[in-house]
Amino acid sequence: MGTVRVATVGAGVMGLSTAVCISKLVPRCSITVISEQFTPETTSDVAAGMLIPPVYPDTPIHKQKQWFKETFDHLFAIANSAEAEDAGVLLVSGWQIFRSIPTEEVPFWADVVLGFRKMTEDELKKFPQHVFGQAFTTLKCEGPAYLPWLEKRLKGSGGLILTRRIEDLWELHPSFDIVVNCSGLGSRQLAGDLKIFPVRGQVLKVQAPWVKHFIRDGSGLTYIYPGISNVTLGGTRQKGDWNLSPDAEISKGILSRCCALEPSLHGACDIREKVGLRPTRPGVRLEKELLAQGSRRLPVVHHYGHGSGGIAMHWGTALEATRLVSECAQALRTPAPKSKL
């Protein structure tokens, strides 16, 4: 077998970063990204992109920490380079605050972010409703810049990009030898996975350039994330809600909750509402599957289901997905008893 032809379904942060990793790390393969939506219409474009990871109940903590660390290190290098502005990656400091002392005062990612420590009494005075807090410096990675930056790198290594809605993964056979499924919520249909469901998030993107710190309520429901050209105010977590249209009442609620934490936001202007559906699953699905239909075989690497931790975990899981693709490619190249596959 000569060049192994790989197709990645989905062009959000998972699809594009996996494609870039494959193009760099898997020898003698071609990579094509196929998607219905591209930036700025993907879920990754709505996400604020703060590197503050959630916890996946079904994934071992050491694995989550590894993925987070790999992503952090990758983005940290970009943040300190001349690429930072183009890639939409920046360093932000701030506070995560709690209304009651959390059971876990030091989360698993404390030594991955920078300068993690408990907030002092004086710092907590700014938040009279909160009794405990963590101060640290982390990264923000913004979809609307990062995704085009990934696309550029992909094209630079010879990768192709196709706009097409895929209804069934078999459509990719026999044009492609390996399929990487990064379709997020699309996997309900494409992979028949009923474990994945949307958690609707509504956010406001506002102009408030004097806000230089992030503030996140430990519950994760209210947050203020300053970015390059706007500040993201959030949010909501509505399980099973597929509605992509912004709700005006919810927007009022978000603004009100954020102004309570940061009163200067009363002066925020040019308020834009956005909705994203987090592709949520008890754990990230990162595994190989060999699809079989009659005599046809199609190796698939599933790489989806990151919920609210997509940007935070993407590079680590993309590297792992790439290893799985490499294994599939090896297997295809080995002239071996086919039953081994």
Add this chain to the structure above:
Amino acid sequence: MRVVVIGAGVIGLSTAFCIHERYHSVLQSLDVKVYAERFTPLTNTDVAAGLWQPYLSEPSNPQEARWNQQTFNYLLSHIGSPNAADMGLAPLSGYNLFREAVPDPYWKDVVLGFRKLTPRELDMFPDYSYGWFNTSLILEGRKHLQWLTERLTERGVKFLLRKVESFEEVARGDADVIINCTGVWAGALQPDPLLQPGRGQIIKVAAPWIKHFIITHDPERGIYKSPYIIPGIQAVTLGGIFQLGNWSETNNIQDHNTIWEGCCRLEPTLKDAKIVSECTGFRPVRPQVRLEREQLPVGSSNTEVIHNYGHGGYGLTIHWGCALEVAKIFGKILEERNLLRMPPSHL
């Protein structure tokens, strides 16, 4: 009681505001005017980045340490007000970088969350091996002067564009008390060999991904002679120039290159940042702030002059503490003249 404040930088306007706030309700009549040759955006305050940070070494006058702290606490009390951004005020965190270990600064417990930098943080700055992280405040000069001008106008304070040639001319015309906030030009009204310009040049760039201040220190070269990057509300200030005795108000190309190269080396992400503006200002450098009362004989009586100038590169950092001190001296003058209807209990 007629008060004339000479000077409309942060010192002049905040002193005018402080006096009016404290005394207009306890005096029969209080008339405050501000005379200045330059108003915002043409003052030195407008050039300053506005980060609250005193010099690293303890001031020769210990009162200055107290005035710095009073200013920080006063500004901090306004964080949490919906008006903070209108005042030009916001919290700002960042890095102070050194080539070797140094003692902690005397103001480490004034700022918030002061700590040493971790090794991974220092990795971001290969030319430096030691440093601090803390949360401070930014008070943008221009925005703050605009805000003070609005507040003073609301209170009926008048502004006059006027070149004052002498204290006498002001005393004979209008004033019972003169507050001298003429900054680096104070020598024109009364020779002061201790006062010198500390010329600074800065470049403002659009780099909205920068959310932290980064200040480097080179003890051999001296304060402000090492690159610094301070994000403001809209633009980021790049600096690193301090030239004693240089009165040149035009931007200098060598200084531009020094700033640009130094800051790009410190922060490679600046490479393609667009330059928004470039300007020069004069820090009113003095071994210590001149904040004292002087009585000038004018005609048959004495005119009170309260000097408040010479705040070097820490004017915004110390301004409110000094304004309070001037207000105290003013109160004493009122007492001596039996002008107070009731004692200023809130002082």
